[in-house]
Amino acid sequence: MLTSFLNLSYLLGALTFVIGLRRLSSPDTARRGNGLAALGMGIAIIATMVYPFTDAPNNYLWIVVGMLLGGAIGWWSAQKVQMTAMPQMVSIFNGLGGACAVVLAMLELLSFYAGERSLDTGALFIVLLALLIGAVSFTGSLLAFGKLQGLVKDKHVYLPGHQWINIFFLIATIGLVTFLLVQGSSIGSIGAIVLMILTLVYGFSFVAPIGGADMPVVISLLNSFTGLSAAAAGLIYGNQIMLVGGILVGASGTILTVLMCQAMNRSLLNVLIGGFGGGGGAPSKGAVGDQVAKEVTRNDAAIQLFYSNSVMFVPGYGLAVAQAQKAIKELDDLLSANGVEVRYAIHPVAGRMPGHMNVLLAEADVPYAQLLDLDEANDLFANTDIVVVVGANDVVNPAALDDPGSPIYGMPVLQVWEAKNVIVLKRSMSTGYAGIQNQLFFHDKNRMLFGDAKKSLQALIGEVKSL
Amino acid sequence: MEAILQFFDNNLLLIYLLLFTIILGFEVISKVPSVLHTPLMSGANAISGVVIIGAIILIRQAAPDDYWTLGLGTLGVVLGMTNVVGGFAVTDRMLEMFKKKK
Secondary structure, three states: OHHHHHHHHHHHHHHHHHHHHHHHOOOOOHHHHHHHHHHHHHHHHHHHHHOOOOOOOOOHHHHHHHHHHHHHHHHHHHHHOOHHHHHHHHHHHHHHHHHHHHHHHHHHHHHHHOOOOOOOHHHHHHHHHHHHHHHHHHHHHHHHHHHHOOOOOHHHHOOOOHHHHHHHHHHHHHHHHHHHHHHHHHHOOHHHHHHHHHHHHHHHHHHOOOOHHHHHHHHHHHHHHHHHHHHHHHHHHOOHHHHHHHHHHHHHHHHHHHHHHHHOOOOHHHHHHOOOOOOOOOOOOOOOOOOOOOEOOHHHHHHHHHOOOEEEEEEOHHHHHOOOHHHHHHHHHHHHHOOOEEEEEOOOOOOOOOOHHHHHHHHOOOOHHHEEOHHHHHHHHHHOOEEEEEOOOHHHOOHHHHOOOOOOOOOOOOOHHHOOEEEEEEOOOOOOOOOOOOHHHHOOOEEEEEOOHHHHHHHHHHHHHOO | OHHHHHHHHHOHHHHHHHHHHHHHHHHHHOOOOHHHHHHHHHHHHHHHHHHHHHHHHHHHHOOOOOHHHHHHHHHHHHHHHHHHHHHHHHHHHHHHHHHOOO
């Protein structure tokens, strides 16, 4: 009776995951969807706690201590993290999930090799799979965290011919797994330990050649890896909710990864090999010699903005690092009060993750209706008086359209130069993540306003107020 | 080969579940506005913490004097729980800001 009730709870939990994810797909229901999935997870955990195993010692104290500790760490970091550091946070949480799968798989393997538990070849394969996917996800996520946090620079971990090293690791992993499957339990626990070390190193090496700008794609991919390792662990324990949850995440991570690659007009393989990596590709034909970008004073910029009919902001990662989302909203309010039509053009990969910029602007109370996606914005630029580019670079680079030698050639960009005037707020003339110069800065219509995004915006706010 | 077929026979229902869930996962998620990509990734990431269930089962079935398994299992619970609680909380924080729209 109790058992069937608990099995029903698992079914309920699995259903909440599916419905929760479905609701997360729409802005109006997203928050409830997240809450629903969390509720389902709670039900599943409680059901697992009281599930009547025969002769189980239970050891509840250990579990409760672990849950309280993990829960406190998770809750505390979630409350404390800055909105700009969200991608790193997701990455590190993801890595911990992978580490959990590694621990489970290792314990399973150690008891298998100690002769305490028998696994047929199929089951052994699943355990090895959980171990290797979890391990790659764990160290890969840690390195992605390090890169996003600025702790690790691309050039510190990139070796010449790195893709060959990774191919070597892949072959070595497949070879070792095959070897372990053939050997069975006779080889002893050393086999599992070697595989764990190999795949931990592989995870690190896997992410190493991938440039900082591509980290969102990698995190998304690693997220789906963690889901797969959870699903593999679910197969080990014959637990349906682990299987369903893991596979759902595996599928969602895969879809997101593909969507992000599409937004950058690149193949996943191209990203993984590290097209933007620290290696520095062929120099772009648009390379700049002695061209001079024209500057605009804050006063002039403020006057232009205040007396225009329509303004389009193009926020980029520079806005996020400068924490300038509130400042841009304040400027927006001042301009709107004077009858200026203000909108925002959001490139799919602006910021560090798709949707990252939307989250930041939502934090500053910018209404949805003002946020335009790539195609909507490109249709409107020609009718826009002034485009203000705030801390964005590669996503407004015309080389993507007209310079086949450029590493970002073919990537869809915001065609801001179609507007009547462009003002670029930027700290310096330095290049973006793609490491290439931007011809937009030397365009006739463009004026530069140098300085930190937040300080420049605040200066503009001050100027507009004094008009 | 025989081992693989054997495994297939023994786990037929699980394999059905696996395949249908993959298709369901693609279908459920394939129509998401890009605004919601980051929260979706974060929410999905929290769900991947479901691996904690395995750690709980492991500890409950371990011998009370098997400190090796208990210790590592508890480590697994800590890791999984951080992923679950942190993941859902962070997602909620992101979505909370979306709600304030007027």
